[in-house]
Amino acid sequence: xxxxxxxxxxxxxxxYGEEQMYHCPICGTKGTLEVVxxxxxxxxxxxxxxxxxxxxxxxWRYFPLxxxxxxxEEIPIQIGHSPLYKASRLExxxxxxxxxxxxxxxxxxxxxxxxASAIGVHKALELDKEIICAASTGNAASSLSGFAACxxxxxxxxxxxxxxxxxxxxxxxxxxxxxxxxxxYDQAFDFCIEAVxxxxxxNRSCAINPYLVDGKKTVAFEIIEQLNFKVPxxxxxxxxxxxxxxGAWKGFKEFYELGLIDQLPVMVSVQAEGSNPVNRAYxxxxxxxxxITPKTIADSISVGIPRNGYKALNTLNxxxxxxxxxxxxxxLQAMTVLARHTGVFGEPAGVxxxxxxxxxxxxxxxxxxxxVALIVSGSGLKDVKSATMAVSRPKKIKPELExxxxxxxxxxx
Amino acid sequence: xxxxxxxxxxxxxxxYGEEQMYHCPICGTKGTLEVVxxxxxxxxxxxxxxxxxxxxxxxWRYFPLxxxxxxxEEIPIQIGHSPLYKASRLExxxxxxxxxxxxxxxxxxxxxxxxASAIGVHKALELDKEIICAASTGNAASSLSGFAACxxxxxxxxxxxxxxxxxxxxxxxxxxxxxxxxxxYDQAFDFCIEAVxxxxxxNRSCAINPYLVDGKKTVAFEIIEQLNFKVPxxxxxxxxxxxxxxGAWKGFKEFYELGLIDQLPVMVSVQAEGSNPVNRAYxxxxxxxxxITPKTIADSISVGIPRNGYKALNTLNxxxxxxxxxxxxxxLQAMTVLARHTGVFGEPAGVxxxxxxxxxxxxxxxxxxxxVALIVSGSGLKDVKSATMAVSRPKKIKPELExxxxxxxxxxx
Numbered sequence: 097x098x099x100x101x102x103x104x105x106x107x108x109x110x111x112y113g114e115e116q117m118y119h120c121p122i123c124g125t126k127g128t129l130e131v132v133x134x135x136x137x138x139x140x141x142x143x144x145x146x147x148x149x150x151x152x153x154x155x156w157r158y159f160p161l162x163x164x165x166x167x168x169e170e171i172p173i174q175i176g177h178s179p180l181y182k183a184s185r186l187e188x189x190x191x192x193x194x195x196x197x198x199x200x201x202x203x204x205x206x207x208x209x210x211x212a213s214a215i216g217v218h219k220a221l222e223l224d225k226e227i228i229c230a231a232s233t234g235n236a237a238s239s240l241s242g243f244a245a246c247x248x249x250x251x252x253x254x255x256x257x258x259x260x261x262x263x264x265x266x267x268x269x270x271x272x273x274x275x276x277x278x279x280x281y282d283q284a285f286d287f288c289i290e291a292v293x294x295x296x297x298x299n300r301s302c303a304i305n306p307y308l309v310d311g312k313k314t315v316a317f318e319i320i321e322q323l324n325f326k327v328p329x330x331x332x333x334x335x336x337x338x339x340x341x342x343g344a345w346k347g348f349k350e351f352y353e354l355g356l357i358d359q360l361p362v363m364v365s366v367q368a369e370g371s372n373p374v375n376r377a378y379x380x381x382x383x384x385x386x387x388i389t390p391k392t393i394a395d396s397i398s399v400g401i402p403r404n405g406y407k408a409l410n411t412l413n414x415x416x417x418x419x420x421x422x423x424x425x426x427x428l429q430a431m432t433v434l435a436r437h438t439g440v441f442g443e444p445a446g447v448x449x450x451x452x453x454x455x456x457x458x459x460x461x462x463x464x465x466x467x468v469a470l471i472v473s474g475s476g477l478k479d480v481k482s483a484t485m486a487v488s489r490p491k492k493i494k495p496e497l498e499x500x501x502x503x504x505x506x507x508x509x
Numbered sequence: 510x511x512x513x514x515x516x517x518x519x520x521x522x523x524x525y526g527e528e529q530m531y532h533c534p535i536c537g538t539k540g541t542l543e544v545v546x547x548x549x550x551x552x553x554x555x556x557x558x559x560x561x562x563x564x565x566x567x568x569w570r571y572f573p574l575x576x577x578x579x580x581x582e583e584i585p586i587q588i589g590h591s592p593l594y595k596a597s598r599l600e601x602x603x604x605x606x607x608x609x610x611x612x613x614x615x616x617x618x619x620x621x622x623x624x625a626s627a628i629g630v631h632k633a634l635e636l637d638k639e640i641i642c643a644a645s646t647g648n649a650a651s652s653l654s655g656f657a658a659c660x661x662x663x664x665x666x667x668x669x670x671x672x673x674x675x676x677x678x679x680x681x682x683x684x685x686x687x688x689x690x691x692x693x694y695d696q697a698f699d700f701c702i703e704a705v706x707x708x709x710x711x712n713r714s715c716a717i718n719p720y721l722v723d724g725k726k727t728v729a730f731e732i733i734e735q736l737n738f739k740v741p742x743x744x745x746x747x748x749x750x751x752x753x754x755x756g757a758w759k760g761f762k763e764f765y766e767l768g769l770i771d772q773l774p775v776m777v778s779v780q781a782e783g784s785n786p787v788n789r790a791y792x793x794x795x796x797x798x799x800x801i802t803p804k805t806i807a808d809s810i811s812v813g814i815p816r817n818g819y820k821a822l823n824t825l826n827x828x829x830x831x832x833x834x835x836x837x838x839x840x841l842q843a844m845t846v847l848a849r850h851t852g853v854f855g856e857p858a859g860v861x862x863x864x865x866x867x868x869x870x871x872x873x874x875x876x877x878x879x880x881v882a883l884i885v886s887g888s889g890l891k892d893v894k895s896a897t898m899a900v901s902r903p904k905k906i907k908p909e910l911e912x913x914x915x916x917x918x919x920x921x922x
Contacts, residue, residue: 246850266854266893290908
């Protein structure tokens with residue numbers, strides 16, 4: 097029995113079989129396809145009893161809901177099963193009864209993207225592709241690079257030549273063939289598609305690959321399991337292209353359809369003010385995205401045109417969601433408040449969701465008795481440079497006790 | 510019943526009660542104390558049946574063997590339970606049947622030090638200390654900083670003013686009070702001790718704190734559990750001060766004394782050629798360490814005089830261990846070979862152990878049928894700058910298919 101019913105265009109709604117490799121042929125790259133599952137199989141396998149009694153700590157436990165035919169040899173790296181923390185010190189600070197932090201920085205390459213790359217790599221192997229590729233300068237690239245290395249799968253990463261040395265180094269350490277494109281990110285992206293068409297490689301990019309979202313949805317499955325099948329009232333996420341929030345929403349919906357939960361959360365999309373196309377379109381009830389050159393410190397969610405915009409809009413519409421914009425200053429402040437109350441150090445895009453929560457609290461838009469889940473999508477170690485902007489350097493003191501005493505007095509410690 | 514029998518000096522062997530807060534009063538800071546447990550309690554609690562049936566995934570599962578009286582409120586962050594990978598692609602490459610990688614970069618602040626800091630923070634709370642402090646520029650500092658933040662415990666970190674901005678930023682994001690000392694690391698260290706003596710703060714430093722090693726030993730407990738109570742033939746670790754290797758050895762010994770395993774591994778100490786005081790002393794059968802200014806890219810294990818040197822020497826003597834020195838070039842090469850075959854990206858000090866394995870293999874000093882465990886102590890994201898030295902930058906190409914075709918031909922892909 098085939099798990100997948102069909103692939104459905106997120107823009108026009110037309111359905112296709114799996115022979116349609118990437119986007120909708122009518123809508124073009126704007127029409128990313130969504131996998132619609134036949135849940136008969138999952139209903140039998142993924143019962144609450146099964147889940148409670150089988151604790152294999154990775155995303156493969158959800159195999160009946162993953163768009164893979166067979167897994168001959170799982171990626172041996174532990175993917176997913178990131179911890180969910182009840183943040184009691186934050187709860188006191190914000191006067192909310194239940195705040196949970198899903199720390200996606202604990203994934204193998206320290207971001208939520210690992211869930212998507214895992215599917216991408218296995219899909220390439222399933223399709224007998226010898227090469228997988230992507231255009232990215234960020235978390236998607238390093239995660240693809242790491243998993244492909246782990247499986248011995250050749251991979252090409254297209255990056256603009258302006259990529260920071262540190263990010264480039266990671267890809268090279270993992271042994272990726274890096275194509276250093278003499279052009280900007282968009283040129284690297286288009287060049288990657290051109291190369292894929294020519295060489296027949298497999299393209300791992302949430303932008304056009306229909307399957308990766310189904311890796312990301314596992315974050316929702318885990319939240320539900322970790323909350324013992326209770327559903328948070330609000331799930332707050334940082335949003336760029338819209339892939340992650342639509343992934344999580346798909347996860348909640350599928351668990352709902354399986355009867356594992358009896359309600360759905362409200363999805364809250366938090367975007368940087370300087371890069372908020374999804375939120376603008378949602379507020380204006382638009383079905384088109386207008387391009388504004390993105391400008392935000394949160395590089396992982398800095399986008400002009402969101403490449404999974406329709407899926408994100410559908411998510412907000414279906415969940416009666418909320419759209420919150422925050423400034424870069426809000427984001428930097430959120431980074432320190434979160435770290436100081438939970439010990440979770442997130443990258444700017446990772447803590448943007450928390451800046452959104454702080455704004456909701458300020459507006460009185462969260463009731464005390466609500467349960468809130470925040471998905472911190474990436475580790476602060478990914479971008480330590482931005483962290484330097486969130487703090488100020490203390491003054492230098494001589495190694496003498498007297499000086500220390502007066503210094504501590506000065507800083508009121 | 511008290512779990513702790515006494516504290517024993519690792520240099521002279523004299524024993525003390527717990528009122529002796531730090532080092533041996535006779536041997537001074539050279540005589541770090543080791544906690545000797547009364548195993549009666551652990552023997553009853555930590556049976557194989559208990560461990561197999563209780564899967565709480567963190568270090569607190571070993572409470573009967575942790576030097577804490579009581580834990581009112583556990584640090585809510587998940588510490589330990591890092592994955593152990595069977596590295597099949599490495600096994601093929603090196604022609605060894607069983608190679609396991611313990612990926613300590615998956616800890617909350619991405620290093621093995623988290624296990625020690627967890628004990629330090631709880632010990633401070635147990636002793637009703639309001640302030641915990643440390644002198645460190647590295648992993649110990651960031652891990653203390655994160656956990657203290659999580660528990661709302663005030664903390665002071667003494668660092669030389671030359672600390673890299675990125676490392677400083679992490680501490681400040683977590684809200685540590687950073688004492689930026691106008692002096693070098695040794696001056697910051699001594700100044701920290703002086704301040705502790707004056708103010709009565711709690712000192713978290715493996716160098717003089719007897720309890721932290723008992724956090725680190727949990728890495729050995731986990732390896733044994735993850736191997737289903739089989740014991741590796743060799744456990745290979747990167748060594749600096751000697752705290753981690755003596756911690757792991759203590760763990761293996763305690764599980765042996767509890768009857769949970771029936772043999773002990775050979776411990777292999779791998780040091781950088783430019784910072785090898787433990788290995789030198791072991792080879793020369795010395796009981797004193799001669800100072801040579803350390804020089805290695807692996808900053809986390811760069812030491813002149815090892816502060817847990819006697820514990821490390823005892824480990825090598827007791828386990829009939831091996832001491833291997835590797836060059837910085839070996840370390841950088843090990844970083845790429847490991848990453849490309851396992852997907853695990855370690856910092857230089859994290860992969861030094863693997864450079865040691867490569868050397869052992871070259872020397873024919875590992876049998877094919879041996880089981881080898883490598884403990885990769887920290888994530889490569891901690892020090893991306895060093896990674897840039899392990900790789901070379903590819904050439905830039907124009908976004909044109911023809912150019913790509915000839916480029917791929919050139920690099921023989």
